[in-house]
Amino acid sequence: MTPDLMEEGARRATAYGQAAARNRTESGGRAAGFSRPVTPGEVDVAHGRILYLEDVSVSFDGFKAINKLSLDIAPGELRCIIGPNGAGKTTMMDIITGKTRPDAGTVFFGSTIDLLRYKEAEIAQMGIGRKFQKPTVFEHLTVYENLELALKTDKGVKASMFFKPDSAQSDRLAQILRTIHLADSVNRLAGNLSHGQKQWLEIGMLLMQDPKLLLLDEPVAGMTDEETARTAELFLSLKGHHSLMVVEHDMSFIKTISEKVTVLHEGSVLAEGTLEQVQSDERVIEVYLGR
Ligand SMILES: Nc1ncnc2c1ncn2[C@@H]1O[C@H](COP(=O)(O)OP(=O)(O)OP(=O)(O)O)[C@@H](O)[C@H]1O
Ligand SMILES: [Mg+2]
Numbered sequence: 001m002t003p004d005l006m007e008e009g010a011r012r013a014t015a016y017g018q019a020a021a022r023n024r025t026e027s028g029g030r031a032a033g034f035s036r037p038v039t040p041g042e043v044d045v046a047h048g049r050i051l052y053l054e055d056v057s058v059s060f061d062g063f064k065a066i067n068k069l070s071l072d073i074a075p076g077e078l079r080c081i082i083g084p085n086g087a088g089k090t091t092m093m094d095i096i097t098g099k100t101r102p103d104a105g106t107v108f109f110g111s112t113i114d115l116l117r118y119k120e121a122e123i124a125q126m127g128i129g130r131k132f133q134k135p136t137v138f139e140h141l142t143v144y145e146n147l148e149l150a151l152k153t154d155k156g157v158k159a160s161m162f163f164k165p166d167s168a169q170s171d172r173l174a175q176i177l178r179t180i181h182l183a184d185s186v187n188r189l190a191g192n193l194s195h196g197q198k199q200w201l202e203i204g205m206l207l208m209q210d211p212k213l214l215l216l217d218e219p220v221a222g223m224t225d226e227e228t229a230r231t232a233e234l235f236l237s238l239k240g241h242h243s244l245m246v247v248e249h250d251m252s253f254i255k256t257i258s259e260k261v262t263v264l265h266e267g268s269v270l271a272e273g274t275l276e277q278v279q280s281d282e283r284v285i286e287v288y289l290g291r
Helices: 003-009 012-025 089-095 120-125 143-149 159-163 167-179 195-208 224-237 249-259 273-281 282-289
Strands: 051-060 063-073 078-082 104-109 128-131 213-217 241-246 260-265 268-273
Touching: 051 089, 063 089, 078 089, 078 224, 078 249, 089 213, 089 241, 120 128, 120 241, 128 195, 128 249, 143 167, 143 195, 167 195, 167 224, 195 213, 224 241, 224 249, 249 273, 260 273, 260 282, 268 273, 273 282
Parallel strands: 078 241, 078 260, 128 213, 213 241
Antiparallel strands: 051 063, 051 104, 260 268
16 A cells, blocks of 8 residues: 555545446446446446456557556456566556556446546545555554554544544454464554565555455565465465455466466466466467576
């Protein structure tokens, strides 16, 4: 989570209301193209996809960073994305989260939410959480305070001072502390945690918002082998409850967690399948693995 996303979280209630209202009122829009009504906060996965990209392209100064990219993710799936530097992996996440607008293509969350109609903050509130490579926790706050902060929807000073999690939220916080292996460190300052622990804390902060889809960009970069192994366990425990899209260069980590792997190259899908399948694909060996 980034501070700017945290700030955007402050506008959560209002923006979500607006987004939901837009879904209800634009009867001529795509949302109305399907007969199932959209309940605010609900993602329609009846078609077996939580995320759907079709023919997405974006150019930067004439350079096609994403080139007719099509891809979909099933509910509860843990999808690994690999590919050489500059393949467009991070740019794809920028597009899904509304940070970058594509020049062309379709990006849907479930079968009814056209993500290209929403702003970055609204997309975060709909349940797409994003973890950037660098940990961005609040170093001067404790582990507990960081997680508590992730719950707050109104981050005004007064509201923050009087905020107390309700009992369901406290239970959730305790459960997440265990999930991220920080139950013994609740009162430690985040600044004193190891790099790996900071990464887990940030993932915990995202989990506090109960995201339906989590995008994780190089989550184990800079971790020790032990931290990497624990992160693999963590992701495996999240799959099924959340959908995950994990970008990584660490092949032994990918091997531990992967079911289906997508290889990106020059902004589009070069190969897709099990790690074994893509690793034996001549084109993948040539552009990525054989280097
Ligand atoms: N905002 C931008 N302006 C100009 N060029 C950009 C921008 N964002 C990305 N690019 C370019 O688009 C291409 C894809 O970059 P991207 O960061 O998505 O690659 P990546 O697959 O994440 O690579 P890595 O594995 O190194 O993180 C690169 O050539 C990059 O320089
Ligand atoms: Mg990248």
